[in-house]
Amino acid sequence: MSKPKMNAMERLYLPEIFKGLAITSRHFFINLGLHSLHKLGLAKAREAMVTISYPEVRRPYPLVARSRHRLTQRQDGTAKCVACMMCATACPAECIYIEAEEHPDPLIEKRPASFDIDMSKCVFCGFCVEACPEDAIRMDTGHFEMAYFDRKDLIYDMNFLLNDDPYAIKKEDALVLASDKK
Amino acid sequence: MNFSEINPIFIQIAGHLAKVTFIMSVVMTSGLILSWVERKQSAIMQDRIGANRAAIVIPFLGWRFPLWGLIHNLADALKGIVKEDFVPPKANKFLHILAPFMACFAATAAFAVLPFGGQVQIGQVVIPLTIMPSQVGVLFVFALLSIGVYGVVVAGYVSDNKYSTMGALRASAQVISYEVATGLTILGALLTYETLDFRKIVEWQHTHTTLGFLPGWGVFHQPLGFMLFFVATLVEMKRVPFDLPEAESEIIGYFTEYSGMKFMLFMMAEFIESLLFAWVIVLIFFGGWNLPGLNMPAQGGTTNWMWMQLGYWQVVMLQMTAMASKIVILCWLQMLVRWSLPRFRYDQIMHLGWKIMLPLALANLVVTAIVQVALK
Numbered sequence: 086m087s088k089p090k091m092n093a094m095e096r097l098y099l100p101e102i103f104k105g106l107a108i109t110s111r112h113f114f115i116n117l118g119l120h121s122l123h124k125l126g127l128a129k130a131r132e133a134m135v136t137i138s139y140p141e142v143r144r145p146y147p148l149v150a151r152s153r154h155r156l157t158q159r160q161d162g163t164a165k166c167v168a169c170m171m172c173a174t175a176c177p178a179e180c181i182y183i184e185a186e187e188h189p190d191p192l193i194e195k196r197p198a199s200f201d202i203d204m205s206k207c208v209f210c211g212f213c214v215e216a217c218p219e220d221a222i223r224m225d226t227g228h229f230e231m232a233y234f235d236r237k238d239l240i241y242d243m244n245f246l247l248n249d250d251p252y253a254i255k256k257e258d259a260l261v262l263a264s265d266k267k
Numbered sequence: 268m269n270f271s272e273i274n275p276i277f278i279q280i281a282g283h284l285a286k287v288t289f290i291m292s293v294v295m296t297s298g299l300i301l302s303w304v305e306r307k308q309s310a311i312m313q314d315r316i317g318a319n320r321a322a323i324v325i326p327f328l329g330w331r332f333p334l335w336g337l338i339h340n341l342a343d344a345l346k347g348i349v350k351e352d353f354v355p356p357k358a359n360k361f362l363h364i365l366a367p368f369m370a371c372f373a374a375t376a377a378f379a380v381l382p383f384g385g386q387v388q389i390g391q392v393v394i395p396l397t398i399m400p401s402q403v404g405v406l407f408v409f410a411l412l413s414i415g416v417y418g419v420v421v422a423g424y425v426s427d428n429k430y431s432t433m434g435a436l437r438a439s440a441q442v443i444s445y446e447v448a449t450g451l452t453i454l455g456a457l458l459t460y461e462t463l464d465f466r467k468i469v470e471w472q473h474t475h476t477t478l479g480f481l482p483g484w485g486v487f488h489q490p491l492g493f494m495l496f497f498v499a500t501l502v503e504m505k506r507v508p509f510d511l512p513e514a515e516s517e518i519i520g521y522f523t524e525y526s527g528m529k530f531m532l533f534m535m536a537e538f539i540e541s542l543l544f545a546w547v548i549v550l551i552f553f554g555g556w557n558l559p560g561l562n563m564p565a566q567g568g569t570t571n572w573m574w575m576q577l578g579y580w581q582v583v584m585l586q587m588t589a590m591a592s593k594i595v596i597l598c599w600l601q602m603l604v605r606w607s608l609p610r611f612r613y614d615q616i617m618h619l620g621w622k623i624m625l626p627l628a629l630a631n632l633v634v635t636a637i638v639q640v641a642l643k
Binding site for chain 1: 308310311312313314315316494603604606607608
């Protein structure tokens with residue numbers, strides 16, 4: 086790689102250093118002034134920093150962001166899942182474990198007896214959501230922090246997935262399914 | 268209270284104790300304060316918040332006092348004390364423990380000859396505001412800085428680690444090379460002042476003017492000398508952009524085998540050195556405690572400065588505040604440089620030291636000498 090040619094002023098080195106110092110000290114004084122104004126309750130509209138104080142303040146995630154799974158419900162509160170195994174088949178990480186049983190309603194063939202997702206294996210690819218013919222599994226809860234002291238806690242069962250409380254998505258947008266809206 | 272009734276010897280002793288206490292508390296806390304300044308200033312420069320998590324928490328009430336990140340320094344100190352104090356099995360234990368103290372001692376002891384104000388008169392006793400007023404103060408500071416290198420060399424050599432030894436070699440080569448430049452850049456100013464006594468240097472700057480209208484501060488009649496000395500001191504204190512001896516992010520430095528409080532002593536020595544150099548620069552190039560036009564009144568008298576009429580003690584306090592503000596501004600400038608510029612390559616540092624700064628310093632010295640002779 087050839088070095089870029091420098092002109093005489095740049096080769097003197099000091100003028101360029103002073104330019105750099107001017108930029109950093111400008112940032113310093115502007116931000117210091119803004120911080121002081123904020124303490125006095127002024128100029129709140131202008132941010133003095135780009136930092137988001139993470140656990141207290143969360144950056145808004147886009148609606149298409151794939152987060153922890155949840156199972157959608159019928160109007161009576163049971164799972165919409167029909168245990169067709171499409172998601173378990175599509176899953177490249179093989180982290181979905183479904184046991185099927187007969188549904189009491191003769192119009193519906195099957196329902197899951199148990200539906201476990203092993204979050205320690207999940208790669209958050211979203212293939213299960215794409216594969217589902219019933220819109221029974223979604224990845225829109227907005228939960229990303231899944232840290233536990235025991236690996237067993239990372240295996241989510243059906244009860245948990247059905248009642249997961251999404252906070253990133255507004256309830257009225259997320260919980261009401263398109264088919265239920267009619 | 269009438270001071271003339273007290274035996275002067277008591278006033279002398281009390282004065283000495285007060286001076287030592289003052290300097291020691293300033294120097295020892297400077298490591299803490301400067302590391303806070305470093306964190307917060309870099310954060311504000313880079314549009315970040317900086318350290319704000321550590322806090323004094325009052326349980327059950329849920330009150331938190333982060334105190335603008337100052338608590339982080341206490342947390343650091345606590346961590347340094349309780350951390351394992353590791354000595355490599357084949358290292359020389361005695362020298363391994365001695366090295367950080369050598370580095371810290373040299374930087375701290377130099378403050379003995381640095382004045383922090385003019386002189387105060389209590390009763391019949393005149394107390395100069397220096398722990399040890401010395402005819403050869405400048406030489407004393409430079410001698411102690413040369414000793415400071417030994418701490419670094421010993422630390423790298425006795426660690427029983429090749430990379431530490433190489434880091435120590437880099438450090439000693441860099442510091443010793445730049446001692447030549449540091450000494451020569453300051454010679455022009457010393458030639459003008461015709462003394463090595465810090466108090467007389469400051470006095471000279473107060474009683475003379477540059478070109479008839481500027482204050483007689485060194486920065487005005489020795490601008491090149493100031494620039495070169497400032498850069499040379501940045502190299503001497505081994506901080507970015509000249510932190511090759513340490514280079515925490517890439518290459519391994521001389522204190523790799525140090526942990527806990529001994530490691531922090533090296534860091535503290537660096538911060539104390541940065542305060543020391545800011546102090547020396549203020550004394551030699553920024554007129555010390557002087558403000559333009561502010562003269563010391565006689566005991567009990569007053570003097571006019573700008574729109575104010577100031578008494579004796581007011582002037583003493585104003586001068587000490589002026590001195591402290593100048594030092595703070597210079598420390599800020601050092602931090603600004605440290606967080607703005609990328610690191611030099613090793614050959615670039617040597618090139619800058621031997622081929623650029625040394626000839627410039629010599630030229631500065633020769634020109635100053637000719638001008639001095641011509642003016643006489």
